[in-house]
Amino acid sequence: MSRGRTSALVVREALLRAARELLDERGPAGLAIRDIAARAGVAPMGVYNRFGSKDGILNALLEEGFAELAAAVTVRPDVADPLGAITTGMGNYRAFALANPAMYRLMFDLPIAGFEPSPEVRMMALAAFERLIDAVQVGIATGHLRPGDPEEIAQRVWAGCHGATSLELRGIAFITDYDTHYAALVRTLLRGLATHPDSESE
Structure with missing residues (x-):
């Protein structure tokens, strides 16, 4: 697996982990793209790049x-x-x-x-x-x-x-x-x- 592919998976996992933490802390209503990105330490565009939309991360x-x-x-x-x-x-x-x-x-x-x-x-x-x-x-x-x-x-x-x-x-x-x-x-x-x-x- 290439370094780029590995890095993309790491970022995706970090975003998903951040979303899960926010879900546990705030409930479904607390899942905002900016907050997920901030918790994961990436730019908001990183969420869209890897999940396409908020629906993508919910799925x-x-x-x-x-x-x-x-x-x-x-x-x-x-x-x-x-x-x-x-x-x-x-x-x-x-x-x-x-x-x-x-x-x-x-x-x-x-x-x-x-x-x-x-x-x-x-x-x-x-x-x-x-x-x-x-x-x-x-x-x-x-x-x-x-x-x-x-x-x-x-x-x-x-x-x-x-x-x-x-x-x-x-x-x-x-x-x-x-x-x-x-x-x-x-x-x-x-x-x-x-x-x-x-x-x-x-």
Whole structure:
């Protein structure tokens, strides 16, 4: 790799790191081109040269976020205990959101007017969701989950977990022990989908 190519990658990584820091500190509304460039120690034109526009750096951040989320929720489906694998994966989903609240908001709320994620970002979001679909398919194949469309079943599980996580991040709840609440929610969701709910209740 040439020195010029290496330098370009270093600058790109510095800009993306600066954007992530500002996102964590200020939230999505705090992502301004000048501030990103200043934090990275480059001219504002450097952002445009490497990302094309603010949308380009937002897409790069989202790609990073969905890659991290996919890694977090990837749990090798256990044929002996597929529901345990789903439980672990959805626990990791919440942990990712709590550790990266600004990124999570950018990924799922899209709070920046006029911005639409790129097709590549949408594919990465789908790839993260497919980790849950894979686990559901194992649950159906092994008889732990009732037969059905794996995508629909995964959507139900994700909707419940995403809703609870989003409410927690916003502080909209009437409970204090979120850990216990979330664990009970996941058990309830899976019990409702299980072939033998009584044996899957613990």
